[in-house]
Amino acid sequence: xxxxxxxxxxxxxxxxxxxxxxxxxxxxxxxxxxxxxxxxxxxxxxxxxxxxxxxxxxxxxxxxxxxxxxxxxxxxxxxxxxxxxxxxxxxxxxxxxxxxxxxxxxxxxxxxxxxxxxxxxxxxxxxxxxxxxxxxxxxxxxxxxxxxxxxxxxxxxxxxxxxxxxxxxxxxxxxxxxxxxxxxxxxxxxxxxxxxxxxxxxxxxxxxxxxxxxxxxxxxxxxxxxxxxxxxxxxxxxxxxxxxxxxxxxxxxxxxxxxxxxxxxxxxxxxxxxxxxxxxxxxxxxxxxxxxxxxxxxxxxxxxxxxxxxxxxxxxxxxxxxxxxxxxxxxxxxxxxxxxxxxxxxxxxxxxxxxxxxxxxxxxxxxxxxxxxxxxxxxxxxxxxxxxxxxxxxxxxxxxxxxxxxxxxxxxxxxxxxxxxxxxxxxxxxxxxxxxxxxxxxxxxxxxxxxxxxxxxxxxxxxxxxxxxxxxxxxxxxx
Numbered sequence: 001x002x003x004x005x006x007x008x009x010x011x012x013x014x015x016x017x018x019x020x021x022x023x024x025x026x027x028x029x030x031x032x033x034x035x036x037x038x039x040x041x042x043x044x045x046x047x048x049x050x051x052x053x054x055x056x057x058x059x060x061x062x063x064x065x066x067x068x069x070x071x072x073x074x075x076x077x078x079x080x081x082x083x084x085x086x087x088x089x090x091x092x093x094x095x096x097x098x099x100x101x102x103x104x105x106x107x108x109x110x111x112x113x114x115x116x117x118x119x120x121x122x123x124x125x126x127x128x129x130x131x132x133x134x135x136x137x138x139x140x141x142x143x144x145x146x147x148x149x150x151x152x153x154x155x156x157x158x159x160x161x162x163x164x165x166x167x168x169x170x171x172x173x174x175x176x177x178x179x180x181x182x183x184x185x186x187x188x189x190x191x192x193x194x195x196x197x198x199x200x201x202x203x204x205x206x207x208x209x210x211x212x213x214x215x216x217x218x219x220x221x222x223x224x225x226x227x228x229x230x231x232x233x234x235x236x237x238x239x240x241x242x243x244x245x246x247x248x249x250x251x252x253x254x255x256x257x258x259x260x261x262x263x264x265x266x267x268x269x270x271x272x273x274x275x276x277x278x279x280x281x282x283x284x285x286x287x288x289x290x291x292x293x294x295x296x297x298x299x300x301x302x303x304x305x306x307x308x309x310x311x312x313x314x315x316x317x318x319x320x321x322x323x324x325x326x327x328x329x330x331x332x333x334x335x336x337x338x339x340x341x342x343x344x345x346x347x348x349x350x351x352x353x354x355x356x357x358x359x360x361x362x363x364x365x366x367x368x369x370x371x372x373x374x375x376x377x378x379x380x381x382x383x384x385x386x387x388x389x390x391x392x393x394x395x396x397x398x399x400x401x402x403x404x405x406x407x408x409x410x411x412x413x414x415x416x417x418x419x420x421x422x423x424x425x426x427x428x429x430x431x432x433x434x435x436x437x438x439x440x441x442x443x444x445x446x447x448x449x450x451x452x453x454x455x456x457x458x459x460x461x462x463x464x465x466x467x468x469x470x471x472x473x474x475x476x477x478x479x
Contacts (some may be wrong), residue, residue: 001205001242002205002206003203003204003205003206003234003237003238003241004164004203004204004205004206004208005164005165005166005201005202005203005230005234006161006163006164006201006202006203006204006211006212007161007163007164007165007166007168007169007199007200007201007230008158008159008160008161008162008163008199008200009158009159009163009169009172009173009197009198009199009200009226010156010157010158010159010197010198010200011156011157011158011159011173011176011195011196011197011198012132012154012155012156012157012195012196012197012198013062013154013155013156013157013180013185013186013188013194013195014132014152014153014154014186014192014193014194014195015027015054015055015058015059015129015152015153015154015155015185015186016058016184016185016186016187017052017054017055017058017153018054019052020041020052020131020151020152020153021049021051021052021055021092021129021130021131021132021151021152021153021154022040022041022049022050022051022052022092022131022151023038023040023041023049023050023151024038025037025038025040025041025151027152027153028148029192029193029194030192031148033144033146033147033148034146034147034148035148036148037147037148037150040151041087041131041147041150041151042087042147042150043087043088043089048280049092049278049280049281051076051281051284052153055129055153056099056129056284057294058153058183058184058185059099059100059127059128059129059155059185060099060100060286060291060294061183061185061294061297061298062100062127062155062157062179062180062183062185063099063100063103063127064291064294064295064298065179065180065182065183065185065298065299065301066100066103066104066105066124066127066157066176066179067103067104068100068101068102068103068124068127069100069101069102069103070099070100070286070291071097071098071099071100071101071286072285072286072287072291073097073283073284073285073286074094074097074098074099074283074284074285074286075094075097075277075278075281075283075284076092076093076094076129076277076278076281076284077092077093077094077095077096077275077276077277077278078090078091078092078093078274078275078276078277078278078279079091079092079093079095079130079273079274079275080273080274080275081272081273083133084134084136084143084145085133085134085135085136085145085150086133086134086150087134087147087150091130091131091133092130092131092278092281093128093129093130093131093156094128094129094130095128095275096275097283098126098127098128098129099127099128099129099284100124100126100127100128101124101125101126101127102123102124102125102126103123103124103127104121104122104123104124105121105122105124105159105172105175105176105179106119106120106121106122106175106303107119107120107121107122107168107171107172107175108120108171108303108317109171109317109321111165111166111167111168111170111171112166112167112170112171112223112224112227113166113167115167117167117168117171118168120162120168121162122159122160122162122163122168122172123159123160123162124157124158124159124160125158125159125160126156126157126158127155127156127157127158128155128156128158129153129154129155130154130155130156131150131151131152131153131154132149132150132151132152132153132154133149133150134146134147134148134149134150135148135149135193149193155185155186157176159172161200161202161211165230166226166227166228166230166231166234167227169199169226169227169230170223170226170227173197173223173226174223175302175303177195178302178324178325178326179301179302180195181326181327182299182300182301182302182327183298183299190221190222190223193221196219196220196221197219197220197221197226198216198217198218198219198220199216199217199220199226199229199230199233200214200215200216200217201214201215201216201217201230201233201234201237202214202215202237202247203234203237203238203241203247212237212247213246213247213248213249214249215233215237215247215248215249215250215251215252216250216251216252217229217233217251217252217253217254217261218251218252218253218254218264219253220254222256225254225256228254228256228259229254229261232254232259232260232261233252233261236261248266249266250263250264250265250266251264251265251266252264299327302324302325302327302330303324305324305330306320306321306323306324307320309323309324309330309333313337313343313344313347314343314344315343315344315347319344319347319348319351322351322355323347323350323351326365328365328366329350329355329365331366332350332365332366332372333346333347333350333372335371335372335373336350336372336373336375336376336379337376338373338376339376339380340376340379340380340383341383342379342383345379345382345383346375346376346379349375349378349379349396350375353393353396354368354370354375354400357400368400369400369401369403370396370399370400370403374399374405374406377405377406377407378392378395378396378399378406381395381406381407381410385417385419385466386410386416386417387410387415387416387417388417388463388464388465388466388467390458390463391410391415391417391463391464392406394415394463395409395410395415415464416464417464417465417466418461418464418465418466419466419469421469421473423461423465424457424461424465424466424469424470424473425473425477427457427460427461427465427470428453428457428470428473428474428477429477430460431453431456431457431460431474432453432474432477432478434456435452435453435456438452438453439478442478443478443479450471450474450475450478453474453478454467454470454471454474457470457474458470
């Protein structure tokens with residue numbers, strides 16, 4: 001029997017704000033343990049939480065970016081559970097009235113394994129806002145708990161069970177992360193715990209609609225781990241069913257070193273959490289004016305920007321996806337188009353040359369010493385024949401390092417392309433004279449030798465001869 005994998009993801013995204021969700025403690029990473037705490041986020045008796053306005057606004061913005069409907073009436077709830085990293089033994093979260101519902105994130109292109117993905121939209125069930133828990137660190141014989149993270153604003157983005165492979169899950173996570181970064185909702189730095197993922201996975205016979213028994217994989221901390229764990233757990237479930245066993249609804253962990261899942265506990269049901277409306281917080285009401293004000297700050301969605309780049313600038317899917325991976329890169333590309341004729345050439349230079357030089361990755365492009373107007377200037381020099389592509393790379397490397405304009409470098413170093421036909425004739429004649437054996441090969445029908453002569457002419461001209469004119473002149477002189 002053939003089985004189909006069904007995957008849904010619960011993604012926790014830490015919201016970028018100055019203070020925590022219900023108190024004034026800094027919402028900051030990297031401080032000494034238990035130094036960013038107060039009676040409110042530690043759940044001391046008698047304290048009263050106050051909701052963070054910016055966190056609510058950014059949750060709504062995240063919903064708009066993912067095409068969710070926004071609730072005008074919402075509330076917070078208590079979710080009771082008893083873990084060492086939960087200081088109050090309950091979490092302020094949302095249950096039946098979340099801020100955002102029924103959205104979607106499109107995926108396309110190729111998956112992590114390189115296989116083509118179907119073009120589809122992964123549905124979102126909800127986005128709700130809650131407070132984060134503390135961080136436990138285990139030291140062999142004992143454990144330590146850092147409450148600095150407790151009480152931080154945290155979104156939980158719950159997908160529909162719409163993914164059918166590890167590749168689709170990887171693509172969805174990548175697009176979701178990109179979208180949150182575009183909107184400025186979160187940096188989504190997984191090393192800092194700003195994006196964490198739980199995987200809900202089941203298998204069922206192909207051509208059936210009934211979902212199988214769901215197993216949850218908890219707290220996966222990399223997209224690669226998500227991809228590997230889905231493949232591993234789906235194989236385990238299929239093996240159990242093939243051998244006549246049954247799948248139990250449970251929560252499992254992932255051992256990345258062993259590449260295997262392991263039993264943690266039997267899965268809780270909603271009744272175990274004993275949800276009830278948070279008595280210390282009034283409901284949140286959002287009117288149309290408030291929602292539209294947030295919408296006015298919403299950037300173009302990354303997948304829409306990629307589509308626009310393909311349609312407007314005639315880019316292929318690969319280039320459009322690379323350029324829209326980070327908002328700063330997409331902004332840089334469009335800013336560099338002023339005064340040049342070829343968007344494709346600008347795209348090539350950003351992808352092949354500029355991004356390769358940025359140690360901080362694509363996110364560092366906004367602060368690099370080679371602003372988009374300099375790239376436009378360099379490309380214009382190529383388009384009008386002032387410099388060749390080879391010389392342009394030399395100019396770019398120097399301009400990137402010292403901040404000088406490409407025009408200044410070309411003038412100062414005498415790098416203008418040679419387009420004078422008499423000078424090119426002289427270079428070509430010299431190359432022919434110095435290489436009689438290659439001349440004979442060309443005349444005997446070996447046309448590949450022509451590129452050898454082009455190289456010789458470029459060497460003689462120190463890379464400044466116009467390549468197109470060189471080829472034409474060579475063909476004339478070699479007969």
